[in-house]
Amino acid sequence: MCYFTVFPKVNECVEIYRQSRPMFIVLPLLLLCSLIPLKGHGQALSLEHAVQLAIQHDPQLKGNAYREQGFKAQSDAAAYWENPQISASLQNLPTDGFAVNQEPMTQFKVGLKQQLPRGDENYYTQQKYKVMGEGVLIEDQVREAWLKKEVTLTWLNWFYATRRIALLDKEKALLTQLLDFTNSSYSQGVGSTSQQDILKVRLALLSLEDKYVQAYQQNNEAKAALSKWYGAPLEASLSVTSSIDFAAIVQNYKGDVSAFLNDIDTDEPFTVLQHHPEAILFQLQSKVEAQNLNIAREQTKSKWAFEASYGYRQDDENGMSRADFVSLGVQVDLPFFNQSRQDASISAAAFKMSASETDFRLKVNDLASKADVLMTRLSGLSERKALYEAVLIDETKQLSKAELTAYTNDTADITDVVNANLMLVKVQDDLLKIDVKRAKTLAELAYLYLPSHINLSRTE
Template sequence: MFNFNLGMIFTCLTQAHSRTCYLQRAWLGMLILLVGAPSFATTLSLQEAQQLALNQDIYFQGSKLEEAAYQYDSDAADRWDNPTITTTLQSVPTDGFSLNQEPMTQLKLGIRQAMPRGDSASISRTIAIEQAQKEPVKRAARRAWLLREVSMDWLAWYQAEQTVVLLREETQSIVQLLEMVESSYRSGVGGTQQQDIIQLRLERLRLEDTLLQEQQAASVALAQLSRWFDFSSEVSFTVPETLNHHDIYPFNASFARQVERRDLLNIIDAHPSVQLLAKDEIVATQKLSLAKEQTKPMWAFEAAYGYRQDAQNGISQADFVSVGVQVDLPLFSSKRQDANVSASAARLGATSTQRRLEVRRLAALAEASETQLVSLLARQQLFDTALIAQSERLAESALNAYMADKGAFDDVMRARISHISAKLDALALHVDIAKNLAELAYLYYPLIKEQPKDTHRSAIGLNRGSNIDTHTITAIGAQQ
């Protein structure tokens, strides 16, 4: 087995083409050939899984193409329609079809240019620009969502793998206890009975069955995680031995309770999902302006030159020049135009309402997550300070009493089951806290999107222009 740094190797395997990456690939290939192994194991941390998912998510490429398309649309929207050129041979006499027989016969060449309605061209260009500017916000929203989803899947895999580790340790302990009880039974020391041995063997079989189920759950969890990125079939992944909550959530656990409600709303208002709705609101405002421009008249200008041949008697006939202006009158379409304006105004109101609802929803989720986190941390403290230690002492005490022929074997089994259950509950609690922090990291994405090393300095920089009090940010940084 070999351990590698995914941060360098997988980036090179997936997209990079630098000289360093070529060397990494060559080194990796030579190493596999030298050891002759079909696969190697590597530790996949949460940060590496997130980075792999971000690097291989094709949504970002599609979003950039969509942004480029809107930029081209903006260039095309602020252009006039092509002029219209007409050629007409008019007033030709039908009795002889001679072009110089009658004085009104002429060859007419005309050009017509229609103008946009009011400022509709400029507004259409603004709409396309705003649509293009939505794409970076969409990518930010996608990034925040993707980090949360990958975190949840990775944590589910971590819990399953760590559960397997705990069950293997407990199985080994059961095997050692079984050997001890069998030895005591064979030597006739104490009150060991054959049913105690059978009960231990049955417990070992149950643990092995549970272990197989958890191994299956770990494989399913890894498969679920792998949907976010591709990797070679020659690579097998293992989870880190420890999980650092600070890597998921760089602030202290009670961050939201250190800011006022108004400040929390300002933070949530900067969230990409809210900013996306704010962009939709700007687009809806421009579409309302565009609908109002459609009620204005559309003008067109035209000019024509009429060429006439000389008359049959040789007299020269003057050519004609014509100029004209056209304007349409919204006599029959006024109701339709008014209806379009009303519809655009209603959509603007609906978009504004959606943005306010999204702010309230995310703020409520943040407060609920903070409240839940307080309870989870209190439970974790209980497990760390008392419950795990007490259950371990109970298991040791029950075993010692049994070996001294002062206790029942059922007490030993109940104590061991209680102890492993406490350890599994502690693991589940540890993961639940991490999931809660991943949710908070998503909700407070505007503050942690840069993954700051210095929370105090970065929080101030990321919130310039907001209404978050300086003393609040200082208090946050002081408690890190």
Template sequence: MNPTFRIATAMSLLFFVVSARAEVLTLEQAVKIAITEDPWLVASEQRQSASMAMSEGASYLPDPKFNLGMANFPTDTFNYRQEPMTQMQMGVSQMFPRGDSLALQSEIFLEKSQMMPIQREVRRAQVRLAVSLLWLDNLRATSSIELIEQNRGLFEQLSELVVSSYSNSLGRTRQQDLVRAELELDQLDDRLVQLRQQQFASRAKLSEWIPAIGTGAFELDSALTMSSEQIAERSLEEITQLIAQHPSIRQVAQSIEIADTEVALAEQKYEPEWVLNASYGYRGDDLRGNPRADLFSVGVSVDIPIFSSKRQDAQVQAEIYERESIKTDRLVTLRNLVASYQALSAEIEQLDARLALFNQRLLPGLDEGAEAATNAYTTDDGNFNTVIQARISELNAKLALLAIQTERNKKIAELHYLLTGTSEGDAS
């Protein structure tokens, strides 16, 4: 893709994000901008063009060598016509590489260029994952700040209630309640400072991928939708087949093709190398003025690997071992990705169980307990410590729920990375 077109596309995306969406940035928009703005992809396209050019150039014979000289020049008189062997020589030699080595070398460059698009797929998947994780960190910090600010009003109401009670009663307990209420508000402010620091840090890291990220709000879209049932119902065979389409696996497969060609290239060293030589010698007239015949020479030299066969054997065997090691790397990479998928599936299952526990039992119970403690305190049938502890527990549970939801979304993003190359991974 032309760099100018990339910049224009990125600017249009940024204009759409900032203007059309009133500075609301969805995850899918963030990923698209990051991929469009990634200079690595431009460099990869340039490397591909360079490799294709090398492939074309490698298919041609090496340049012939020309020589011009004077042979058998007498040193006693330096007379050009004195000796019949004295001549001006012009020659040319052309080397013909071994076997099909030119075609195979050209094929290697071509196969390397064909790897570049696969590498760009890997890069886009890595960018998507990196941006998704940072984007989710920022969203969690932002949502936590909003949650604490919403609950801070409740703690301020409790503090006002304590102040009102303290003005009517100077007991020791009321004084402790006043100190506790002020302390909790200070602790909430401290948590807000920490969260804003996290929010700023994650946004600053995102600016590496999205330079013009600005200060707009983030909005979660459908980019990370995947049900636990959809994940758990896959068999090991199906998972392996899906992950085998991952570009990192296809990249290794392409490396195997290159290694096959390199083995064939090494085998060409058993073939002879030919050099064709031709020269023309011009002789001047003799001392009496009689013309001399010019001379023409032609010959062929050949390099036959007779005494160095063990060296060729070793080189071919080394290339074969290298190819087999790449095949092993492919198997290891596939197993690692499959194991990662299974680990993520298990983690998502546990996170879903925690989400169900929080939503169905823990949060309703904490809310009910906090309301009961507050009502009891307002009717002088409870103490402030119980009220404040109940409200803190409820707030902590809501923050923990946000953390669990964010962690699940991160695991889904990692699953989408593993499914890159499939319909589900591309749809993300």
């Protein structure tokens, strides 16, 4: 039969019973052997490698490096005074002859003017750009943690779709064999097999085709979504690894998932998540607004300027020497007449700083709430996984073996054997969904806590 070549180990199972057992006994054993998973071909993309490639090829991280250097340069530039001003003029030139030596007031004047910063405005501006540069580094932390999470979620979608297709292959093999059996039984008039039984199996196969379409669509969409992090589509021959590497999700803990979960279980989220990069960005924004407040206050101080000029005069028409002139001066503006405007600017800066502080508390509350939800979800998924592994998987396997034994003893129908194996496939699919959801939840928790722990350790 054709499925011997599809499942090589089936031949070994069949040969054991070929001489001593009739084919109607060998067939159920064939169904069990067909549940052996097939190994994929081609290079496999692991979760850890997928995350590393995404971080290496992310254009935003590369762009942030330039932005950080730009703020550093702006901070250096803010430490300097404004450019000095040089002026040159020919003054008091007589209009009746335009001779420079005709009148004693005529002179060629060269002046130099230097404005001083208003109070400590330059210092506070310099500090503001330093804080903005620090903000870019924190944005890198946010981006890198976000990339790890998003790539992990996308990779898990790809993993689930691939494993789902493998389970559908098992289901299709079982239904195909059931269809062959029902066709044979109906044509030979064996048992109570009717044409309705054949139609039911065919309908199940048609429904299975729809599942295939959905699974392949999910697979292709996941690969396409994953390729956007690399700037090029993934190779068609590239496959996903056969299992989920939970340790790769918590790399900062050297792959120790239990240690990570124990730590976050004892953490107080409203305290720890204050050090999350997303929250720190609001703290840095508050510092920027604080510097803007300082700059607004400096606007109430006078701005000074000093100037010096040299006036050169030519000798008169009779050859008599004329003295040159040197002038010194100082300028100061008077901001006191615009006190209402200054007060309004200071108030606006103070309100913005207070708003940033409020945004920080809101962000911490939001992160802590997400952490609580994720911990509750992970606990529930872990309980479900334990239930499936401890009870449901074993029970369905025992049911499958019991139906097989009953069939070999002529006390059960082949339909019962196939349905028992189909139930086993369904339980395996449910367990696969639970594992993928647990991995996704762990990735969400890693996004919240791993950067927070790093920043907290740096602070300590």
